[in-house]
Amino acid sequence: MPAPTLRELAPAGLDIDEDPYPLYAALRDRGPVHRITVPGTGEVWLVVARDEARAALTDARLSTDVRYSSSSTDDGGYAIGRNMLQADPPEHTRLRALVAREFTGGRIADMRPYIESVAGALVDALPADGEADLVQEYALPLPITVICAMLGVPESDHADFHAWSTELVTPTSPQAAAGAATAMTGYLAAFIASRRAEPADDLMSALVGTSAAGEGVLSAEELLGMAFLLLVAGHETTVNLISATLHSLLRHPGQLDLVRADPALIEGAVEESLRFNSPVAAAAFRFAAEPLEIGGTAVPAGDSVQISLAAASRDPGHFPKPDLFDVRREARGHLGFGHGIHHCLGAPLARAEAAVALRILLERRPVLGFAADPDALTWRTGTMLRGLARLPVRLGGPGAAG
Numbered sequence: 001m002p003a004p005t006l007r008e009l010a011p012a013g014l015d016i017d018e019d020p021y022p023l024y025a026a027l028r029d030r031g032p033v034h035r036i037t038v039p040g041t042g043e044v045w046l047v048v049a050r051d052e053a054r055a056a057l058t059d060a061r062l063s064t065d066v067r068y069s070s071s072s073t074d075d076g077g078y079a080i081g082r083n084m085l086q087a088d089p090p091e092h093t094r095l096r097a098l099v100a101r102e103f104t105g106g107r108i109a110d111m112r113p114y115i116e117s118v119a120g121a122l123v124d125a126l127p128a129d130g131e132a133d134l135v136q137e138y139a140l141p142l143p144i145t146v147i148c149a150m151l152g153v154p155e156s157d158h159a160d161f162h163a164w165s166t167e168l169v170t171p172t173s174p175q176a177a178a179g180a181a182t183a184m185t186g187y188l189a190a191f192i193a194s195r196r197a198e199p200a201d202d203l204m205s206a207l208v209g210t211s212a213a214g215e216g217v218l219s220a221e222e223l224l225g226m227a228f229l230l231l232v233a234g235h236e237t238t239v240n241l242i243s244a245t246l247h248s249l250l251r252h253p254g255q256l257d258l259v260r261a262d263p264a265l266i267e268g269a270v271e272e273s274l275r276f277n278s279p280v281a282a283a284a285f286r287f288a289a290e291p292l293e294i295g296g297t298a299v300p301a302g303d304s305v306q307i308s309l310a311a312a313s314r315d316p317g318h319f320p321k322p323d324l325f326d327v328r329r330e331a332r333g334h335l336g337f338g339h340g341i342h343h344c345l346g347a348p349l350a351r352a353e354a355a356v357a358l359r360i361l362l363e364r365r366p367v368l369g370f371a372a373d374p375d376a377l378t379w380r381t382g383t384m385l386r387g388l389a390r391l392p393v394r395l396g397g398p399g400a401a402g
Helices: 021-030 050-057 091-103 105-125 135-139 141-151 155-169 174-197 203-213 220-233 236-251 253-261 263-277 347-364
Strands: 033-038 042-047 130-133 286-288 292-294 297-299 304-307 367-370 379-381 386-388 392-396
Touching (some): 042 050, 050 292, 050 304, 091 203, 091 220, 105 347, 135 141, 135 347, 141 155, 141 220, 155 174, 155 236, 174 220, 236 263, 236 386, 263 347
Antiparallel strands (some): 292 297, 379 386
């Protein structure tokens, strides 16, 4: 008999798309590791406790290379090419080193004025009084504009690229996801070829040049995978982070008032949102390269493991009152960006974009509230990501009525 899915384990009446956390808590009370079925992937070991999750993320016996799986033929998604998220050292080390310098704290600090200019233009385009969808009109275009500028993707291609990306990370059907993968593969191959023919002052040209010089020894498949990972991971998670942070502040007016009164709390609000909302709900699948134990559970070689970052970041053993959103909480230690060698490369960029987005929106549109029932909003969920599809709000300028 196959293991149950999370939906089958959920109590009657619980919508785990909108709020999976009561189910995670119930599972964690029963133990740190559970056998479940992930639709489209098969049976996996689900890790829901923070200590066991953190240890698993650094366990070298758990590989992200699907070739260690005894049953899976892919990593549960529709990755294009071969990228660092699917690789172990020394391959992972080589691939990550090629781009790590572009995402250091210093490099992101240099980019902050550009991020602020993009966010400011987007806010100024919102109505002074009226309704707007802060996902489509703000949380989405900010990070996609920034990462596409870094890599050199033309603005005219942003909409197509995001449509393919969204289908890949939260597929509506296997057929639609396969179609998006085909379309994006063709686009990225042509994009790489154009940079090889006419290099520009952007990251993609630098990667193509490094590969051509033999310095990075990037294969054609690796170049494709690098472009895919940077473009998709470089905006999808941040869209979720920005919109979920705004959603949580609107759901907790007292916390929003604190942030309005003291902008120094903005970075704390972002950090608490990473813990409370976990835009990356689960880490990339791991595959047991050899037999091991996780939290006292035996995991045979070849088995798949899913590490729930969302469940781990609400573990009451590390975060008192974990279901309380508190912008003044000491949230360090959450696993919102993962842990270990696959800790999110773009974490400094995502934090900066979210903090800038929140500050500029509250400065220029200080009066805002839900324009729809917050309990009726739709959450997009996939194997790894979770985020709002829309965030309709009412906006007002300085002095407007609340």
